[in-house]
Amino acid sequence: MSASKETEGAVAVITIRNPPVNALSQQAVESILKVLKEVQFDPAVKAIVICGENGKFSAGADIRTFENIGQKSDSLSHFLEDVNSMAEKSEKPVIAAIEGVALGGGLELALGCHYRVAHVKARLGLTEVLLGIFPGAGGTQRLPRLIGLLPALEMITTGKIVFAPVALKLGLIDSVTEDNTIKAAIHFAQNVIGKPLESRRLCTKPIQCPPNMETIFNDSKIKLKKLFHGAISHQLCVEAIRAAVQLPFAEGILKERELLFSIFNSEQARDQAKARQYAFFAERRVTKWTTPSGANWKSASPHPIGVAAVIGLGTMGRGIVVCLAKAQIQVIAVEQDGKQLEMGRKAVTKILERETLTMQQRGLALMSDSFGSITFTLDFNSLKNADLVIEAVYENMALKKEIFKQLSSICMPEAFLCTNTSGLNIDEIASVTGRPHLVIGTHFFSPAHIMKLLEVVRGYHSSPTTISTVINLSKVLGKIGVVVGNCPSFVGNRMMGPYLHQAIFLLEDGCYPEEVDKVLEEFGLAMGPFRMSDLVGLDVGWRSRMESGLTGPKLLPGALVRQREGKRYSPLPDILCEKGRFGQKTGRGWYQYETVGGRNAVPDPWVQNFLHDYRKAHTIKQKPTSQNEILEWCLYPLINEGFNVLEEEIASGPEDIDVIYNNGYGWPRHMGGPMFYASMVGLPKVLTKLEVFYENNPDIPSLKPSGLLKKLVKQGSPPLKEWRSQLGYQNSKL
Numbered sequence: 178m179s180a181s182k183e184t185e186g187a188v189a190v191i192t193i194r195n196p197p198v199n200a201l202s203q204q205a206v207e208s209i210l211k212v213l214k215e216v217q218f219d220p221a222v223k224a225i226v227i228c229g230e231n232g233k234f235s236a237g238a239d240i241r242t243f244e245n246i247g248q249k250s251d252s253l254s255h256f257l258e259d260v261n262s263m264a265e266k267s268e269k270p271v272i273a274a275i276e277g278v279a280l281g282g283g284l285e286l287a288l289g290c291h292y293r294v295a296h297v298k299a300r301l302g303l304t305e306v307l308l309g310i311f312p313g314a315g316g317t318q319r320l321p322r323l324i325g326l327l328p329a330l331e332m333i334t335t336g337k338i339v340f341a342p343v344a345l346k347l348g349l350i351d352s353v354t355e356d357n358t359i360k361a362a363i364h365f366a367q368n369v370i371g372k373p374l375e376s377r378r379l380c381t382k383p384i385q386c387p388p389n390m391e392t393i394f395n396d397s398k399i400k401l402k403k404l405f406h407g408a409i410s411h412q413l414c415v416e417a418i419r420a421a422v423q424l425p426f427a428e429g430i431l432k433e434r435e436l437l438f439s440i441f442n443s444e445q446a447r448d449q450a451k452a453r454q455y456a457f458f459a460e461r462r463v464t465k466w467t468t469p470s471g472a473n474w475k476s477a478s479p480h481p482i483g484v485a486a487v488i489g490l491g492t493m494g495r496g497i498v499v500c501l502a503k504a505q506i507q508v509i510a511v512e513q514d515g516k517q518l519e520m521g522r523k524a525v526t527k528i529l530e531r532e533t534l535t536m537q538q539r540g541l542a543l544m545s546d547s548f549g550s551i552t553f554t555l556d557f558n559s560l561k562n563a564d565l566v567i568e569a570v571y572e573n574m575a576l577k578k579e580i581f582k583q584l585s586s587i588c589m590p591e592a593f594l595c596t597n598t599s600g601l602n603i604d605e606i607a608s609v610t611g612r613p614h615l616v617i618g619t620h621f622f623s624p625a626h627i628m629k630l631l632e633v634v635r636g637y638h639s640s641p642t643t644i645s646t647v648i649n650l651s652k653v654l655g656k657i658g659v660v661v662g663n664c665p666s667f668v669g670n671r672m673m674g675p676y677l678h679q680a681i682f683l684l685e686d687g688c689y690p691e692e693v694d695k696v697l698e699e700f701g702l703a704m705g706p707f708r709m710s711d712l713v714g715l716d717v718g719w720r721s722r723m724e725s726g727l728t729g730p731k732l733l734p735g736a737l738v739r740q741r742e743g744k745r746y747s748p749l750p751d752i753l754c755e756k757g758r759f760g761q762k763t764g765r766g767w768y769q770y771e772t773v774g775g776r777n778a779v780p781d782p783w784v785q786n787f788l789h790d791y792r793k794a795h796t797i798k799q800k801p802t803s804q805n806e807i808l809e810w811c812l813y814p815l816i817n818e819g820f821n822v823l824e825e826e827i828a829s830g831p832e833d834i835d836v837i838y839n840n841g842y843g844w845p846r847h848m849g850g851p852m853f854y855a856s857m858v859g860l861p862k863v864l865t866k867l868e869v870f871y872e873n874n875p876d877i878p879s880l881k882p883s884g885l886l887k888k889l890v891k892q893g894s895p896p897l898k899e900w901r902s903q904l905g906y907q908n909s910k911l
């Protein structure tokens with residue numbers, strides 16, 4: 178953890194060294210300061226280049242030291258600003274040579290330099306806000322001065338990362354190179370020796386501001402509130418940028434400091450920051466997967482995938498083809514019906530065209546000159562060339578088994594066979610093949626080319642190599658793969674079950690869909706349960722309930738309307754489906770939409786009358802329900818199911834569940850994930866509430882508190898990072 182200096186003629190090169198990403202720890206910053214001072218006073222040095230070791234400039238402050246949030250990151254920013262200020266005031270030109278990443282404090286350091294030279298593949302951003310804080314080392318004051326108010330406002334308030342070509346257009350950097358960045362920066366430095374530096378010092382630069390600034394700031398705050406719900410740091414960013422506009426630089430720096438300090442002084446803001454930082458490390462933690470049998474990420478090496486095949490070109494299949502092609506993997510896309518194949522081809526081509534445009538706008542055209550080639554075919558035999566096959570036909574066990582039987586005989590003996598299912602039994606599918614160890618579940622989320630989550634479902638026989646290969650593939654696809662066990666609905670959807678039932682019971686008891694959705698959306702969920710159900714399609718669950726005899730022709734005669742096998746049951750969604758109200762796809766569901774396929778959910782008087790009549794018919798008394806009761810009634814059973822999932826070793830740790838919810842189910846990151854949220858609320862409180870709920874509703878089994886939750890409370894509610902040790906994964910070799 179140090180910074181070192183070498184000289185190249187009259188140019189001193191300071192290299193930041195703190196593997197793996199040259200994070201700016203206190204020690205690293207001290208070291209940079211020391212070397213920077215040294216070269217200032219060395220008469221042989223006429224210019225200074227600052228770079229990072231191993232192709233990475235710096236990923237910003239060392240987040241590992243933030244655990245003590247309130248002291249460390251706050252003082253670290255002040256300290257880093259001292260370095261930035263020293264570089265800025267230097268009488269010798271200082272050039273940042275940016276390779277890999279310049280993020281957070283890393284970019285703030287580069288902003289303190291007089292010039293910035295970056296490699297074409299470098300990524301730059303002030304990402305602090307995504308960790309619940311904001312740039313506190315001059316970033317909010319310097320960036321608007323460099324690139325203008327509006328682009329700076331966007332970058333700082335959203336944590337947006339830009340690639341070097343875009344950074345060049347924005348004026349964030351001065352030069353882009355495809356060659357050796359440090360050499361290019363040294364060359365650049367030699368050319369600017371002796372040139373006046375005053376105009377290069379951002380602290381002296383005025384900000385170009387549009388006349389309607391107040392409107393811009395207010396609109397920005399409203400937009401951020403919608404986008405990030407109750408997240409405080411985004412709002413504070415706007416205030417800091419307002420200070421940059423209204424105050425001289427030195428006073429702006431003080432205001433930035435004061436606002437950053439206010440985060441550490443507010444319990445809510447501090448909790449949000451902790452949640453976001455936890456979410457960051459949870460995503461890294463899940464890559465170090467482990468299984469109950471003791472296999473883990475270290476015990477197997479992934480196989481590279483050159484050719485992948487996708488069977489079925491419905492919505493999911495098309496999305497999967499797109500993400501494989503974008504990762505430059507050669508794709509064989511198979512359909513059994515000519516018309517479907519043609520529709521699939523057109524849809525994939527259209528998505529890829531859109532993606533190309535987006536990439537060009539993000540300045541990525543240079544890097545993605547080609548997608549992986551795609552062969553669209555009706556010929557199943559072409560699958561013999563694939564290293565890995567992803568079956569993505571609709572959810573029907575008989576059909577999937579038929580396909581896997583064929584795959585077993587057509588594919589190379591070492592080819593991996595994946596099934597894209599949201600809940601079917603992986604072992605049953607694997608059982609028809611001669612290679613169950615190479616069979617695994619890959620639960621993609623819709624739209625598959627956009628959603629980051631991939632639930633990787635290990636079957637009983639899935640080998641560590643198979644798991645490792647698919648986890649590696651998820652990374653290649655830019656996704657986060659989370660290894661889960663094989664049980665009905667796996668982790669995410671299984672936990673959704675009790676949550677959705679609870680929400681529907683609220684409608685029986687007197688609430689309306691929009692009321693329930695509002696509470697959960699204000700909590701921060703991307704969509705409330707009813708808007709989400711309308712988006713997914715109410716018919717999906719209806720079909721599965723008909724299949725399992727809960728409703729429809731298979732329902733046993735004499736079954737009570739609101740009970741199944743002694744458990745509370747609500748027929749409300751079944752009735753909606755019987756009336757053709759499937760959600761957005763039919764223009765009517767829990768809400769009404771302007772058109773079939775419309776997205777703008779409007780409360781529907783028909784639903785309100787229908788609920789009113791239903792309650793009357795079943796003599797249900799309308800109970801007043803507070804916002805807090807709605808929240809606890811819906812979220813605590815979801816969390817409880819999370820504890821069951823952990824106890825049954827379906828998820829290997831709370832982080833796995835939280836990563837699934839943050840990336841697949843629109844859980845607000847500033848709440849960390851459902852298990853983190855439970856730990857913040859306090860396990861005794863969650864348990865007590867569940868006990869009361871269950872006592873009053875013994876016909877709802879999902880309210881019965883999980884054994885693991887009770888055990889943890891009995892043990893004095895240890896912190897979340899210790900829960901894993903209470904699970905059955907003791908034989909893990911981590």
Ligand SMILES: CC/C=C\CC(=O)SCCNC(=O)CCNC(=O)[C@H](O)C(C)(C)COP(=O)(O)OP(=O)(O)OC[C@H]1O[C@@H](n2cnc3c(N)ncnc32)[C@H](O)[C@@H]1OP(=O)(O)O
Nearest residue numbers: 198200236237238239240241253254257280281282304461
């Ligand atoms: C000085 C105070 C002022 C400013 C405040 C800040 O700067 S806050 C920090 C802002 N920085 C960021 O938000 C960057 C966070 N990191 C990333 O986005 C990615 O890690 C990155 C740098 C793009 C690299 O991604 P990649 O996929 O290549 O690797 P991975 O994410 O697995 O990271 C590798 C290991 O490095 C650890 N790590 C990454 N960034 C930091 C960091 N800033 N501080 C500490 N550690 C960091 C990461 O946890 C991985 O560790 P491992 O033990 O291997 O899991």
